[in-house]
Amino acid sequence: MNRITSLFGIRYPIIQGGMVWCSGWRLASAVSNAGGLGLLGAGSMHPETLREHIRKCHAATHNPFGVNIPLMYPQIEEIMQIVVEEVNIVFTSAGSPAKWTGWLKERGVTVVHVVSSSRFAMKAEEAGVDAVVAEGFEAGGHNGREETTTLCLMPAVRAATTLPLIAAGGIATGEAMLAARVLGAEGVQIGTRFALTQESSAHEYFKEYCLRLQEGDTRLLLKKLAPVRLVRNNFRDAVEAAEAVGATQDELRILLAHGRAKKGIFYGDLEEGELEIGQASALLYGKQIETVAEVMQELTEGYRRAWDALKE
Amino acid sequence: MNRITSLFGIRYPIIQGGMVWCSGWRLASAVSNAGGLGLLGAGSMHPETLREHIRKCHAATHNPFGVNIPLMYPQIEEIMQIVVEEVNIVFTSAGSPAKWTGWLKERGVTVVHVVSSSRFAMKAEEAGVDAVVAEGFEAGGHNGREETTTLCLMPAVRAATTLPLIAAGGIATGEAMLAARVLGAEGVQIGTRFALTQESSAHEYFKEYCLRLQEGDTRLLLKKLAPVRLVRNNFRDAVEAAEAVGATQDELRILLAHGRAKKGIFYGDLEEGELEIGQASALLYGKQIETVAEVMQELTEGYRRAWDALKE
Numbered sequence: 092m093n094r095i096t097s098l099f100g101i102r103y104p105i106i107q108g109g110m111v112w113c114s115g116w117r118l119a120s121a122v123s124n125a126g127g128l129g130l131l132g133a134g135s136m137h138p139e140t141l142r143e144h145i146r147k148c149h150a151a152t153h154n155p156f157g158v159n160i161p162l163m164y165p166q167i168e169e170i171m172q173i174v175v176e177e178v179n180i181v182f183t184s185a186g187s188p189a190k191w192t193g194w195l196k197e198r199g200v201t202v203v204h205v206v207s208s209s210r211f212a213m214k215a216e217e218a219g220v221d222a223v224v225a226e227g228f229e230a231g232g233h234n235g236r237e238e239t240t241t242l243c244l245m246p247a248v249r250a251a252t253t254l255p256l257i258a259a260g261g262i263a264t265g266e267a268m269l270a271a272r273v274l275g276a277e278g279v280q281i282g283t284r285f286a287l288t289q290e291s292s293a294h295e296y297f298k299e300y301c302l303r304l305q306e307g308d309t310r311l312l313l314k315k316l317a318p319v320r321l322v323r324n325n326f327r328d329a330v331e332a333a334e335a336v337g338a339t340q341d342e343l344r345i346l347l348a349h350g351r352a353k354k355g356i357f358y359g360d361l362e363e364g365e366l367e368i369g370q371a372s373a374l375l376y377g378k379q380i381e382t383v384a385e386v387m388q389e390l391t392e393g394y395r396r397a398w399d400a401l402k403e
Numbered sequence: 404m405n406r407i408t409s410l411f412g413i414r415y416p417i418i419q420g421g422m423v424w425c426s427g428w429r430l431a432s433a434v435s436n437a438g439g440l441g442l443l444g445a446g447s448m449h450p451e452t453l454r455e456h457i458r459k460c461h462a463a464t465h466n467p468f469g470v471n472i473p474l475m476y477p478q479i480e481e482i483m484q485i486v487v488e489e490v491n492i493v494f495t496s497a498g499s500p501a502k503w504t505g506w507l508k509e510r511g512v513t514v515v516h517v518v519s520s521s522r523f524a525m526k527a528e529e530a531g532v533d534a535v536v537a538e539g540f541e542a543g544g545h546n547g548r549e550e551t552t553t554l555c556l557m558p559a560v561r562a563a564t565t566l567p568l569i570a571a572g573g574i575a576t577g578e579a580m581l582a583a584r585v586l587g588a589e590g591v592q593i594g595t596r597f598a599l600t601q602e603s604s605a606h607e608y609f610k611e612y613c614l615r616l617q618e619g620d621t622r623l624l625l626k627k628l629a630p631v632r633l634v635r636n637n638f639r640d641a642v643e644a645a646e647a648v649g650a651t652q653d654e655l656r657i658l659l660a661h662g663r664a665k666k667g668i669f670y671g672d673l674e675e676g677e678l679e680i681g682q683a684s685a686l687l688y689g690k691q692i693e694t695v696a697e698v699m700q701e702l703t704e705g706y707r708r709a710w711d712a713l714k715e
Contacts, residue, residue, distance in 0.1 A: 208618045228540065229552045237619030240541045240552040242573040242582065243682040247618055261554040270554065270582040273709055306520050306559055307549025315647070335627070337649025370555045397585055401713075 094255040095278030098201060098222060099180060100155050102126030103391060105268075106224075106257060108282030109159020109182060110232060110367070111135035112356040115292040116144040118285060120151035121383035129156040130182055135353065138169040145177040155180060157201075162186025175200060185233060185317075188218040196221075205259070207235025207244070209251035216252045223248065224280050227260030231283055231369035234311055234318045242274065249275030263371035265393020269401070281390070283369035288383050294359030297366065298380050306373045313347065315340050322366035326351065406567040407590030410513060410533060411492060412467050414438030415703060417580075418536075418569060420594030421471020421494060422544065422679070423447035424668035427604040428456040430597060432463035433695035441468040442494055447665065450481040457489040467492060469513075473545075474498025487512060497545060497629075500530040508533075517571070519547020519556070521563035528564045535560065536592050539572030543595055543681035546623055546630045554586065561587030575683035577705020581713070593702075595681035600695045606671030609678065610692050618685045625659070627652050634678035638663065 095104040107114065107122040109130035119129030129152070131144050141158070148156055157180030164170055171191060174181055175198040183191060184205035195202045196219055204215040205224040212223045225248040227241030228234060239247070241260040249256055258276035262268060263284040271279050285291060287298045304322060311320050312330050315338075321327045333346055347365070355364015381389075407416040419426065419434040421442035431441030443460060445453050453470070460468055469492030476482055483503060486493055487510040495503060496517035507514045508531055516527040517536040524535050537560040539553030540546060551559070553572040561568055570588035574580060575596040583591050597603060599610045616634060623632050624642050627650075633639045645658055659677070667676020693701075 210618070227552065227554070229555050238622065239618045239682060239685070240539070240554065240573055242539070242553050242579060243541050243686065244618070246576065246578060246686055261552055264558065266558060266585060266587075267554060270585040273578060273582040273585055273713060275578075306522070306551045306556070310550065335649060337647060370551060373551070374555060374558055401585060 093277070095222065095257060098255060099128050099157075101128050103387070104257075104278030105387065105390060106130065106182075106278060106280040107285045108259065108280050109134070109157075110282050110286050111352055113286040113291040113293045114159070116147035116151060117290040118288065118292065118383065119144075119156045120148045121288075121290040122285065122387070123148075123152045123154040123156040125384050125387035126154075127387060128180070130159045131156070132159050133164065133170055133174075134159065134161045135357075138166055138173055141170060142173050142177060145173070149177075157182055157203075159184065162188075162191065167191075171195070182224065184224075188215045188220055192218040192220055203257070206248065208237050208239060209244075209247040212248045212252045212254070216254055220254065222255040222257060223252065224257040224259050225276075226280070227258075228311065229261035229370040230259055231286070231309065231320050231372075232367040234320055236314070236318055238311065238318075241271070245271065245274035245276055261369065261371050263369075263374055265390045265395070266397040267371070268390060268394045269397040283371045284375065284386055284390075285383065286368065287372075287375065287378075287380060288386055289380055290383050293356045295380070296359030296361055297356050297364075300361050300366070301368045301372050302375055302378050302380065304368070304372045305376060306370075309368060309370055309372065313343060316343055316347070319365075320367060320369065322368055322372075324355075324364070324366055325362040326355070326365060405589070407534065407569060410567060411440050411469075413440050415699070416569075416590030417699065417702060418442065418494075418590060418592040419597045420571065420592050421446070422594050422598050423664055425598040425603040425605045426471065428460040428463060429602040430600065430604065430695065431456075431468045432460045433600075433602040434597065434699070435460075435464040435466040435468040437696050437699035438466075439699060440492070442471045443468070444471050445476060445482055445486075446471065446473040447669075450478055450485055453482060454485050454489065457485070461489075469494055471496065474500075474503065479503075483507070494536065496536075500527045500532055504530040504532055515569070518560065520549050520551060521556075521559040524560045524564045524566070528566055532566065534567035534569060535564065536569040536571050537588075538592070539570075540623065541573035541682035542571055543598070543621070543632050543684075544679040546632055548626070548630060550623070550630075553583070557583065557586035557588055573681065573683050575681075575686055577702045577707065578709040579683070580702065580706045581709040595683045596687065596698055596702075597695065598680065599684075599687065599690075599692060600698055601692055602695050605668045607692070608671030608673055609668050612673050612678070613680045613684050614687055614690050614692065616680070616684045617688060618682075621680060621682055621684065625655060628655055628659070631677075632679060632681065634680055634684075636667075636676070636678055637674040638667070638677060
């Protein structure tokens with residue numbers, strides 16, 4: 092997995108997802124200090140909050156880290172100005188890479204774009220990105236409309252571009268990291284596992300709840316707006332009931348309202364909040380809330396173990 | 404992958420899916436002759452048709468083959484009587500393994516059950532099956548309600564039982580076979596790739612259509628009845644339109660009507676038929692309709708290639 096480690100100057104090709112309400116300076120710096128690439132999640136920060144997190148992150152680690160920016164962010168100009176002043180790695184998602192990639196690269200920033208299809212990967216390559224994250228259906232939070240799973244997406248994207256490829260969605264163990272490598276990925280992006288660490292800024296209730304989920308407890312919903320993988324709770328029950336009777340976009344928007352994700356993930360309102368986590372949560376069932384260092388050690392050891400098992 | 408090859412007495416741990424309207428004696432015997440395990444698909448055969456296919460399959464191969472039986476089959480008693488008289492390998496799906504597993508095993512039959520969750524895998528183990536197929540969300544045709552993808556399902560089932568484990572869903576290449584092995588599978592079941600071979604009894608129009616699908620062209624629908632992965636066409640557009648406005652079970656049943664799958668897959672009515680194929684079809688884009696022998700060779704060579712690439 093050499094192109095990814097050399098692109099970012101990191102030890103392990105493990106990139107932390109820039110999940111909303113989880114990915115502050117504590118999480119990002121811990122991942123970077125442990126040899127991965129930490130990402131600050133700009134999606135849930137005001138511009139000045141982001142600047143503050145970047146500065147704290149610089150103080151907390153001498154290793155590289157980056158910022159994840161959803162391209163539909165309302166104050167995108169302001170955010171972009173801040174990131175070029177403060178960091179040199181940006182992951183962009185949820186939007187077209189055509190507008191910002193060149194601007195960022197002219198300013199010396201390494202740009203990675205998150206895609207859910209080989210068609211989008213080709214567009215990202217045309218836009219000049221340095222690498223792509225291909226994120227499958229099993230990922231938490233916002234997700235592609237085509238519902239292509241990581242197993243089917245990796246070889247498709249691998250065949251469509253020559254860019255360094257980072258696999259995301261359903262990867263929470265060293266074993267899955269090795270499977271991703273077999274499928275053509277040179278690195279992995281891990282959201283769920285890091286969202287549930289001690290250093291994540293998610294509420295402890297949310298972390299504990301997600302560490303008790305079983306298969307089938309997350310579901311991709313709100314497809315009429317933007318598909319998002321949600322954990323079962325009162326709020327999701329209401330979404331499912333509305334969708335079952337054919338709720339319109341407007342009706343779903345009213346139900347979704349503002350601040351649901353903050354309410355659920357950051358404030359720990361497990362019933363009325365929007366709880367976003369990936370399918371891989373079921374593979375963490377019964378675990379304690381670990382530190383990033385423990386997770387990184389399990390990932391690298393698990394990868395080595397899977398590799399040894401294969402050679403037998 | 405030794406437990407699977409020794410369980411069935413086959414050369415490669417590659418099992419052909421028993422897909423409806425594709426899996427007659429020509430396909431099953433070709434797969435068995437090429438060193439895999441062919442399966443006749445009882446789901447789309449009258450009992451006497453099945454007996455005829457079993458006898459023709461015996462005439463066409465000296466190698467082991469089996470029968471796939473959906474347990475909600477209407478004349479299940481009759482089918483079970485025929486299979487114990489004629490074969491000694493049965494794959495059961497779409498129903499509880501508790502009722503028939505013991506009865507089949509008393510009669511010397513090797514029984515494998517298809518599951519979509521670790522909970523169902525444990526039930527299959529309790530029922531006394533010899534192995535399980537764990538089939539992920541990306542698979543064609545009928546599918547589990549929990550939508551767990553192959554990447555997340557394999558380690559979950561691997562952790563839940565000690566049974567030999569066969570991975571299914573999204574596997575159409577040797578590379579994916581190796582990824583499945585990394586995730587704990589000892590063999591694979593391949594549907595989509597074999598459904599589109601020359602020996603498959605599906606209509607040529609269907610095969611050609613499926614070899615031109617791209618990512619996102621299949622979708623899991625009809626979740627209010629039984630979830631099924633469908634290819635885009637007029638019929639599916641009608642299903643999606645009905646579901647978008649909250650169609651009830653009864654309304655969906657009327658739309659589905661009888662014989663839609665036969666119409667689409669066997670008679671080649673690409674617009675009004677129900678076309679079932681897996682997500683992996685997009686990885687076969689632009690291929691010709693190959694023979695089973697060609698597919699088996701590509702699978703085994705691809706596996707070897709992926710293995711060599713990993714060792715580099």
